[in-house]
Amino acid sequence: MYQKTFFSILLAFACVNLAWAGPERSVVQITNYTQQPDWVEPWRFSPVSGGLGSGFVIEGQRIMTNAHVVSWSQQLIVYRYQDPQPYRATVEYIGHDCDLAVLRVLDAGFFEGIPPLEIGELPLVRSTVTTYGYPAGGREISYTSGVVSRIEIQRYVQTNKSNLLAVQTDAAINPGNSGGPVIQDGKVVGVSFQGKPGLENAGFFIPPNIIRHLLEDLTDGTYEGFPAAGIGIVKLTNPAFRAALGLAQNNIGARIDSLFYPFPATHELLRENDVLLEVAGYPVGSDGNVIYRGNSVHAALLFSQVQHGESIALKIWRDNAELELELPLYVNSEDRTMGNQYEPPPFIIVGGLVFTELSTNYLGSLGRNWRDQVGADTLYELVYRNRLGDEAARAKPVVLSTILKHASNIDFSVDARSILTELNGQPISSMADLSAAVEHAEGDFYRFRFLSGAVEALNRSEALAAEAQLLQQYNIPSVQRL
Amino acid sequence: MKPLTALILGCLAALPLRAETAYNPETSLVEIEVTKKAYDYRTPWIIRNEQVRKNGILIEDQQILTTADGFSGQYLCRIKQRGESRQYTAELVWIDYYANIAILNVADSEFWEEMVPVALATSIPQSGELQIYRWRNGRIEQRAAEIIRLHSGSSKMSYVQHLVLTVSSTIQSAGWAEVVFDGDQLVGLTASASKDRLNILPAEFIQKVIDGYRSEGDPGLGYFDFTFMSARNPALPASKGLDQRDVGVVVTETGTRGLTQHGLQVGDIILEVDGFAIDSEGQYLDPDYGRLAMGSLATRAHFAGESIPFTVWRDGAVHRLDYTLPRADFGQDFIPEQRYDQPPQYRIAGGLVFQPLNGPLLEALGKNKPPLLDYYSQQKTLDERTGLVVLSGVLPDDYNLGYEDLRYLLVDEINGHKISHLEDIEAALSAPQGAYHRIRFMPEGGLRHIVLDAAAMPAATRRILQHYRIPQQSQL
Numbered sequence: 001m002y003q004k005t006f007f008s009i010l011l012a013f014a015c016v017n018l019a020w021a022g023p024e025r026s027v028v029q030i031t032n033y034t035q036q037p038d039w040v041e042p043w044r045f046s047p048v049s050g051g052l053g054s055g056f057v058i059e060g061q062r063i064m065t066n067a068h069v070v071s072w073s074q075q076l077i078v079y080r081y082q083d084p085q086p087y088r089a090t091v092e093y094i095g096h097d098c099d100l101a102v103l104r105v106l107d108a109g110f111f112e113g114i115p116p117l118e119i120g121e122l123p124l125v126r127s128t129v130t131t132y133g134y135p136a137g138g139r140e141i142s143y144t145s146g147v148v149s150r151i152e153i154q155r156y157v158q159t160n161k162s163n164l165l166a167v168q169t170d171a172a173i174n175p176g177n178s179g180g181p182v183i184q185d186g187k188v189v190g191v192s193f194q195g196k197p198g199l200e201n202a203g204f205f206i207p208p209n210i211i212r213h214l215l216e217d218l219t220d221g222t223y224e225g226f227p228a229a230g231i232g233i234v235k236l237t238n239p240a241f242r243a244a245l246g247l248a249q250n251n252i253g254a255r256i257d258s259l260f261y262p263f264p265a266t267h268e269l270l271r272e273n274d275v276l277l278e279v280a281g282y283p284v285g286s287d288g289n290v291i292y293r294g295n296s297v298h299a300a301l302l303f304s305q306v307q308h309g310e311s312i313a314l315k316i317w318r319d320n321a322e323l324e325l326e327l328p329l330y331v332n333s334e335d336r337t338m339g340n341q342y343e344p345p346p347f348i349i350v351g352g353l354v355f356t357e358l359s360t361n362y363l364g365s366l367g368r369n370w371r372d373q374v375g376a377d378t379l380y381e382l383v384y385r386n387r388l389g390d391e392a393a394r395a396k397p398v399v400l401s402t403i404l405k406h407a408s409n410i411d412f413s414v415d416a417r418s419i420l421t422e423l424n425g426q427p428i429s430s431m432a433d434l435s436a437a438v439e440h441a442e443g444d445f446y447r448f449r450f451l452s453g454a455v456e457a458l459n460r461s462e463a464l465a466a467e468a469q470l471l472q473q474y475n476i477p478s479v480q481r482l
Numbered sequence: 483m484k485p486l487t488a489l490i491l492g493c494l495a496a497l498p499l500r501a502e503t504a505y506n507p508e509t510s511l512v513e514i515e516v517t518k519k520a521y522d523y524r525t526p527w528i529i530r531n532e533q534v535r536k537n538g539i540l541i542e543d544q545q546i547l548t549t550a551d552g553f554s555g556q557y558l559c560r561i562k563q564r565g566e567s568r569q570y571t572a573e574l575v576w577i578d579y580y581a582n583i584a585i586l587n588v589a590d591s592e593f594w595e596e597m598v599p600v601a602l603a604t605s606i607p608q609s610g611e612l613q614i615y616r617w618r619n620g621r622i623e624q625r626a627a628e629i630i631r632l633h634s635g636s637s638k639m640s641y642v643q644h645l646v647l648t649v650s651s652t653i654q655s656a657g658w659a660e661v662v663f664d665g666d667q668l669v670g671l672t673a674s675a676s677k678d679r680l681n682i683l684p685a686e687f688i689q690k691v692i693d694g695y696r697s698e699g700d701p702g703l704g705y706f707d708f709t710f711m712s713a714r715n716p717a718l719p720a721s722k723g724l725d726q727r728d729v730g731v732v733v734t735e736t737g738t739r740g741l742t743q744h745g746l747q748v749g750d751i752i753l754e755v756d757g758f759a760i761d762s763e764g765q766y767l768d769p770d771y772g773r774l775a776m777g778s779l780a781t782r783a784h785f786a787g788e789s790i791p792f793t794v795w796r797d798g799a800v801h802r803l804d805y806t807l808p809r810a811d812f813g814q815d816f817i818p819e820q821r822y823d824q825p826p827q828y829r830i831a832g833g834l835v836f837q838p839l840n841g842p843l844l845e846a847l848g849k850n851k852p853p854l855l856d857y858y859s860q861q862k863t864l865d866e867r868t869g870l871v872v873l874s875g876v877l878p879d880d881y882n883l884g885y886e887d888l889r890y891l892l893v894d895e896i897n898g899h900k901i902s903h904l905e906d907i908e909a910a911l912s913a914p915q916g917a918y919h920r921i922r923f924m925p926e927g928g929l930r931h932i933v934l935d936a937a938a939m940p941a942a943t944r945r946i947l948q949h950y951r952i953p954q955q956s957q958l
Contacts (some may be wrong), residue, residue, distance in 0.1 A: 111495040244933045373859075377857060379857070383853070385926070408717075459720070
């Protein structure tokens with residue numbers, strides 16, 4: 001009788017200990033103190049503000065979280081489960097395109113007694129998952145459960161330009177949950193990351209495929225990101241178009257409508273109106289989707305599963321015949337002005353004229369009605385011109401972001417937000433062009449030409465004198481940052 | 483108290499006397515009802531009926547003067563006089579949308595009995611109070627207006643620049659040719675209103691336009707078809723070797739409206755126009771009205787076709803040239819800004835609705851206009867095209883399966899033919915590539931290619947027109 005009681009007590013303790021050893025011990029709370037740059041006056045940074053998020057311990061004494069939880073970080077503090085001790089952490093790698101980041105904690109003792117969580121597999125639709133994290137509304141860890149609603153390609157809002165696989169769940173994912181693990185059968189099957197305005201009972205998490213891609217990418221010590229094929233895939237359901245391409249009237253094959261720039265290998269190997277029959281061995285439907293682990297997902301998913309510089313096997317239809325080829329995929333590193341950026345913007349000051357890169361961030365910083373403040377030609381330069389060719393795709397238009405008024409430029413009559421196209425006859429399509437043009441400027445004047453056709457000038461000697469005064473007057477650390 | 487009472491009574495007695503010497507609108511002011519066809523460019527085959535009520539005034543030679551605003555698409559015009567309910571049918575004698583002026587006539591001689599024409603003021607007052615009149619429910623409404631300023635501005639109906647008198651008044655819902663008087667002189671007609679501000683089309687300008695209309699050949703109004711920027715930054719003229727401050731403006735574009743170019747070059751500094759020195763803000767000193775923007779010099783004393791002397795600084799030297807004033811013409815725009823008295827153009831082929839890109843289409847799209855269309859609408863030229871055509875939408879049918887969601891794509895080519903106008907589509911579709919029509923859109927848009935069955939298109943088009951109750955395949 002006593003033995004039975006003793007064993008019962010032991011068993012109870014064991015169960016409690018098992019519960020204590022649950023995933024929550026590996027879930028951390030993150031406080032990030034941030035400063036964001038001013039995109040119009042790029043040497044300035046915002047006042048420090050704090051934000052909360054979640055993360056979890058992975059192998060190698062590292063913490064995984066969302067990129068957006070640790071963006072613009074000046075000071076990162078992490079807390080263990082039910083431990084008030086703050087620990088300093090740093091961002092080791094950050095993948096803004098996939099909204100994931102890996103952190104290091106300066107004090108190795110942080111990881112004592114914390115088992116790393118294992119990355120699981122893509123969960124099945126309708127299966128149950130549990131989120132762990134530190135959402136707003138309280139200080140303790142919070143758990144929510146729900147089912148996997150669907151698995152699709154979604155726009156990741158961290159950059160607002162990458163479309164990757166994401167899992168939708170009806171488990172509540174609230175601010176502060178970001179970066180926390182989504183657990184099934186004790187393994188991480190996702191990282192909570194975003195909601196969607198207008199949808200109720202719908203949160204999204206980053207699936208294991210994306211997590212693994214990031215971790216594999218990091219093994220060489222640098223983060224490259226998710227590559228793309230540089231093609232526009234559209235559905236091919238019109239019978240006439242299918243007949244014109246010599247295709248059977250079935251549901252196989254999606255059309256490559258256009259080739260983007262700058263993807264030289266893609267332009268070498270593919271043509272407009274090639275038809276994608278298979279990608280990496282997966283048959284492509286006429287809607288552009290493949291069946292991936294029981295889910296109908298856009299074929300773009302498969303391109304994002306290979307690493308930068310690797311190739312993917314394609315079976316295409318061209319000139320009434322099947323053709324198999326290996327297409328190398330690359331991350332488009334030239335595209336640094338579209339989407340949300342997380343590097344302080346470059347700037348060059350010329351006689352008080354402040355030039356920076358035209359970017360989505362720059363336009364966004366003009367406020368909600370930014371479209372009323374910039375012309376259609378400016379938007380075209382940022383969003384559309386890159387479709388016209390390799391050179392256009394590599395251009396990073398330079399915008400006059402503001403004018404620091406000085407006696408030497410007080411009557412400069414071109415308004416801020418104008419796109420600079422020439423300096424002293426030198427075409428300007430990047431900050432590097434502008435830097436070189438300023439460096440090699442000769443003669444008495446800087447002569448500017450803008451996209452609108454407007455021309456202006458500054459007296460060079462007066463401009464140089466003004467720069468020195470303005471740097472001091474406005475506490476600007478240097479005349480340029482590239 | 484007695485002296486004060488006497489003073490007040492004296493003032494009250496004086497008021498009617500002053501009113502008697504002022505203008506009596508009842509015998510010259512009329513109310514105009516315009517019945518017109520109105521269009522929605524998003525469904526260009528639909529014609530709606532619309533009525534506009536505005537004002538007019540009798541001037542010499544039994545003519546009724548009003549603004550052109552609201553007449554586009556008119557087919558019935560009726561006029562009421564003296565606040566009576568009887569409507570007289572009027573005829574639109576002449577209209578100039580660029581100047582925003584129209585002349586009407588009434589054939590019924592009874593209309594003219596006891597009606598008195600008014601005189602147009604020969605100069606524009608620049609300060610003081612004016613009176614605004616209009617008919618409202620059979621009674622004259624009179625409101626005071628205070629002159630704010632005279633300036634050079636754009637016509638409400640076009641890009642033409644002319645003198646505009648801006649006044650302040652409490653009158654509501656104005657801007658429909660209410661008449662503005664200074665004593666018994668017609669100072670002008672209201673052309674637009676915003677809150678308590680009204681822009682007046684000055685009588686002096688109106689008289690000049692009417693004189694032009696009456697002259698042989700009616701030359702029409704001219705326009706300086708170039709853009710310029712201020713040269714107030716002394717470094718700018720200095721960088722061009724001009725060692726003078728605060729003079730001239732720099733030409734930044736010529737042929738902006740597709741009108742002919744006359745000797746001006748981009749980069750020229752305009753120093754004088756028509757003998758007037760131009761300052762670095764683009765203003766000149768008008769002998770009658772003081773400092774005004776130079777744009778109005780195109781209409782102040784000239785008509786289209788006349789030469790205006792320009793003095794410019796170019797390549798380090800002064801040059802003199804004659805600028806032959808081109809006639810304002812929306813038809814010359816690469817992307818026409820306006821289309822008056824014309825229904826929207828469209829062509830339907832296989833359920834695909836094609837429309838020319840123009841100002842009214844963009845206006846119909848409002849704030850939702852696609853940025854790419856907005857951009858192209860501001861272009862002056864593009865390759866060797868003379869216009870642009872948009873696939874504005876698709877009427878879903880089995881024939882165009884898969885293309886149902888396409889809208890507002892700029893057409894590049896059809897069957898290898900560059901497309902500038904709807905007429906080009908007709909020609910291109912007559913030459914299919916094999917058994918198919920191949921359509922390419924501009925590369926910056928969301929989609930580049932579509933293909934349609936050539937042989938099945940005519941039958942599909944007929945079926946679709948019938949299904950969607952569209953009366954005709956095209957309106958060119």
